[in-house]
Amino acid sequence: MTTAATDLRQTSSSSNVRGITIDRALFVAGAWALALVWLLPLLYAVWTAIHPSAYETRFDLFAPLTLENFVEAWNAAPFARYFLNTIILVTMILAAQLVLCTLAGFAFARLEFPGKNILFSLVLLQLMVMPDILIVRNYAAMRTLGLVDTILAIGLPYFASGFAIFLLRQTFKTLPKELDEAARVEGCNLLGLLWRVYIPLAKPTMLAFGLVSVSHHWNNFIWPLIITSSAETRPLTVGLSIFATTDSGTEWSIINAATLITSGPLLIGFLLFQRQFVQSFMRAGIK
Amino acid sequence: MIKREWINAWLLLTPALLLLFGFTHLPAVQTILDSFWSTPRGQRAAVFVGFDNYQRMLGDAVFVKAMVNNAIYAAITIPASIALALSMALFVSRKILGQGLLRMAYFTPTVLPLIAVANIWLFFYLPGFGLFDQIRGLFGFQPINWVGQPSTALYAITAVTIWNQAGFFMIFFLAALQTIPQSLREAAALEGASSWVFFWRITWPLIMPTTLFVSVNATINAFRMVDHVFVMTQGGPNNASTLLLYYIYDQGFRFWDTAYAATLTVVMVAILAIVGIGQFFLLDRRVHYR
Numbered sequence: 001m002t003t004a005a006t007d008l009r010q011t012s013s014s015s016n017v018r019g020i021t022i023d024r025a026l027f028v029a030g031a032w033a034l035a036l037v038w039l040l041p042l043l044y045a046v047w048t049a050i051h052p053s054a055y056e057t058r059f060d061l062f063a064p065l066t067l068e069n070f071v072e073a074w075n076a077a078p079f080a081r082y083f084l085n086t087i088i089l090v091t092m093i094l095a096a097q098l099v100l101c102t103l104a105g106f107a108f109a110r111l112e113f114p115g116k117n118i119l120f121s122l123v124l125l126q127l128m129v130m131p132d133i134l135i136v137r138n139y140a141a142m143r144t145l146g147l148v149d150t151i152l153a154i155g156l157p158y159f160a161s162g163f164a165i166f167l168l169r170q171t172f173k174t175l176p177k178e179l180d181e182a183a184r185v186e187g188c189n190l191l192g193l194l195w196r197v198y199i200p201l202a203k204p205t206m207l208a209f210g211l212v213s214v215s216h217h218w219n220n221f222i223w224p225l226i227i228t229s230s231a232e233t234r235p236l237t238v239g240l241s242i243f244a245t246t247d248s249g250t251e252w253s254i255i256n257a258a259t260l261i262t263s264g265p266l267l268i269g270f271l272l273f274q275r276q277f278v279q280s281f282m283r284a285g286i287k
Numbered sequence: 288m289i290k291r292e293w294i295n296a297w298l299l300l301t302p303a304l305l306l307l308f309g310f311t312h313l314p315a316v317q318t319i320l321d322s323f324w325s326t327p328r329g330q331r332a333a334v335f336v337g338f339d340n341y342q343r344m345l346g347d348a349v350f351v352k353a354m355v356n357n358a359i360y361a362a363i364t365i366p367a368s369i370a371l372a373l374s375m376a377l378f379v380s381r382k383i384l385g386q387g388l389l390r391m392a393y394f395t396p397t398v399l400p401l402i403a404v405a406n407i408w409l410f411f412y413l414p415g416f417g418l419f420d421q422i423r424g425l426f427g428f429q430p431i432n433w434v435g436q437p438s439t440a441l442y443a444i445t446a447v448t449i450w451n452q453a454g455f456f457m458i459f460f461l462a463a464l465q466t467i468p469q470s471l472r473e474a475a476a477l478e479g480a481s482s483w484v485f486f487w488r489i490t491w492p493l494i495m496p497t498t499l500f501v502s503v504n505a506t507i508n509a510f511r512m513v514d515h516v517f518v519m520t521q522g523g524p525n526n527a528s529t530l531l532l533y534y535i536y537d538q539g540f541r542f543w544d545t546a547y548a549a550t551l552t553v554v555m556v557a558i559l560a561i562v563g564i565g566q567f568f569l570l571d572r573r574v575h576y577r
Contacts, residue, residue, distance in 0.1 A: 023482070031378035032385070034371075035392035038450065042395065044418055045407040104303035113296035119304065126311045128563035132511055133532060133555050136539040136548045137314035137321065160306035190295055219400035221514040222532070226540055237402045241518055244406050252410050259406045263399045270398045274391055277398070278458060 049257040069257035073243075076254065078231045079261060082239035089151055089224075089235055090217045094210055096159040102202075104160075105168030106194050110180070120169075126162030135226055142227060149229045158217065164209055171205040172198055208280035211273075218266055236262045315556060321549035333546065340550040350551065352526045353534040356441055360530060361509035364448045368505050369498065371453040376460030377486075394454040401451055405515035408447045409434065412519075437527035440520050444528050447515050452508055456501045463497035464490070503566045510558060531555055 048055075049070065055063040073079070107113075108120055131138060138157055139148075147153035175198065183193045199206075221237045228234045234242075240262045244255050260267075270277050322340050324333040344350050375393045379386050396404065411417050412433035420430045433443045467490060475485045513532045516522060522529035522537065529537075532555065539548030 027378070028384055030374075031383060031389055034375065034378070035389045038396065038454070039392045040418070041404065041407045041411055041450070042399075044411065048410070100303040100306065103299040107296040107299035111292055111296040111299070113290075113293040116296075119300065122312065123304075123307065125563070126307060128507070128559045129311060129315055129556055130511075131310050131314075133535070133552060133559070134311065134314040134318060135536065136545050136552060137318045138310055139539075140545070141310070141314065156306070157310035160303040160310070162307065162311075165303060215398055219402075221400070221402045221517070222536060225517070226536070237400050237514075240400075240406070241402050244518060252413075255406055256410065259403045263403045266398050266400075267395070270395065271391070274387075274394075278390070278394060278461075 045256045045259060048253045049260050051253065053251040053253040069251075069253045070261065073254045073258035073261060077239060077243040077258070079236070079239065079258070081231055082234055082236045082262075085151055085233060086218060086235040086237075089154055090214045092151070093155040093158050093217050094213050096155070097161050097164050097213060098206060098210070100160050101164035101168055102194070102199065102206075104165045106172055106198060108165065108169040109172035123162045123165050127166070131157035132220075132223060135223060138223075139226055148227060149233050151233050153227045154224045154233070154235065155217075157223070161213070164213070167205060167209055168202060171202045175201055207276070211277055211280040215266055318549045318552045318556070321546055322553050324546055326544050326546040336546075340547055343547065344550055344554075349526050349529065349534065353529045353531050354554075356527075356529055357510065357531045359441060360445055360448070361506065363442075363445050364452075364509050365502060365505040367449045368453045368456055369501055371449065372456035372501065373460050373494075373498075375453065375457040376464055379457075380461055380464040393457055396451050396453075397455040399451070401447075401512060401514040402518060404447065404451060405518035408443075408450075408515070409519050412443055434519050434528075435524060437524050440524060440528040444516055444519060444530075447519070448508070448512050452505070452512070456505065459497050459501050460494065463494040467493055499566075499569055503562060506562050507559065510555060531558075 050065050050067070051063045052066055052068070104123075108116065108123075134157075142148050142153045142156075145153075147156070179197050180193060183197050188196060218235075219237060220235075221241070224235050225238045225241070228238055231239070240258055243258055323335060323337060325336050325339075327333040379390045379393070383389065412419060414420060414432040414435065415424075415430040417433075419433065420428075424430070431439065433439050471489055472485070475489060480488070510531060513530045513536075516528060516530060516533045520528040522533050531551065535548050535551045535555065538544050538551060
């Protein structure tokens with residue numbers, strides 16, 4: 001039986017060997033062609049950004065290299081301030097999300113109380129109807145609160161993330177309940193239990209969520225565009241859009257340099273921590 | 288009797304739920320109420336107008352255009368992104384020359400801000416000078432103003448969306464492909480099944496839950512991802528590339544017609560709610576809610 005099977009495999013593979021190598025070659029070529037197409041826009045942007053503007057649409061392998069475009073872009077708009085704003089924004093959002101959603105996720109995972117199912121369904125509702133589309137009403141709310149044109153207002157609607165609550169609840173639920181009892185016997189109260197047992201064990205999930213959250217809010221655009229009106233509060237995305245659209249006389253090489261400046265930190269972070277990034281997105285999405 | 292556990296739970300939940308209700312549920316309800324009132328202007332307070340806003344909406348050619356555009360946008364981005372994401376995942380799921388590099392190439396667009404890549408693509412589409420027209424020029428074609436003419440503007444936008452999100456969806460397919468047992472592959476090899484047959488008979492059915500999950504996300508994105516419209520076309524020319532969320536922004540923050548913008552938002556909420564209900568019935572709940 002085994003030998004027959006092996007024979008069968010050998011005959012089928014030897015008769016197919018030519019077909020398989022051609023198939024394989026096409027497969028690999030397809031993979032690389034797609035990768036090239038996918039990277040092309042980015043490579044093109046890098047090409048124009050590191051060459052003088054005279055070369056922006058001419059391909060000359062020996063065109064002189066320059067960093068002048070980056071310097072000019074940096075000086076043409078308050079990018080340093082935009083960077084600071086974005087960093088404050090993503091840090092603030094992530095910190096608030098981790099604290100609020102850990103508490104809520106823990107309650108949903110481990111405690112029994114009336115209204116639990118209804119409340120949890122309402123949390124899940126936010127996965128569909130997110131603050132991103134409720135811009136008109138949320139703007140009115142911020143005006144009432146006197147928060148228009150503050151960094152706090154950009155972040156506030158995202159502090160309680162239904163996604164984070166859901167993700168942390170799922171993680172907490174997978175931890176063995178025996179840990180609870182052991183900790184309670186040791187005299188740990190509820191917050192002590194959360195702090196000493198649950199949070200340390202949920203760190204991979206938190207890291208995963210952290211990467212997703214930071215890249216999402218670094219890239220977020222419409223809500224910050226609406227709620228900010230000064231350079232002191234604008235994040236990078238809004239700053240870049242204003243820089244790129246108002247001054248139509250600006251050269252493409254400089255706009256491309258500015259584009260790379262805004263995406264740079266995320267891009268470098270991604271290239272350095274590629275594995276963690278991919279695994280985090282996987283983990284955050286699959287649960 | 289109120290138990291101690293209940294109080295603890297409610298205390299833990301209060302801060303998160305207050306913010307959640309305050310910026311998601313409450314505004315959603317208020318938006319629906321606003322849609323039955325007129326927009327307050329200056330000294331004039333809002334008055335109850337019943338279904339007037341909805342009537343206006345149905346007669347609004349730009350709204351109809353935005354809905355048609357959004358339907359086209361969804362009908363292209365959803366299947367194209369899924370097909371590309373799945374191909375990417377199949378390419379890099381097993382050993383291949385330059386696996387790490389390929390994976391990086393596919394995923395990189397996802398980490399870039401849509402608003403930033405819009406600039407890059409705008410340059411790509413530049414009539415005469417952009418890469419597209421340079422390549423076409425080699426074959427003697429006339430330059431085309433890809434984002435500046437009504438017949439191509441929407442598709443120029445659509446291409447950027449697919450490019451931006453396919454790598455993200457690839458991740459989910461990669462995870463799903465890893466769960467397919469090696470023994471099935473060996474069994475199929477024994478049977479002499481071609482990889483084509485293996486894909487349609489084994490892989491495709493097994494990754495169905497992931498495909499549905501990705502479809503739902505792609506559908507939501509088809510209504511949410513409009514950042515690049517702001518830079519590339521501003522909905523133009525002549526509303527050729529207006530999408531629903533962009534039109535909401537236009538009405539709410541360029542014309543400050545908040546009541547009408549609220550009415551449009553109700554349509555958006557309804558669409559997303561339908562997607563949500565569809566997901567509820569389509570997806571096996573055990574898969575994702577455990």
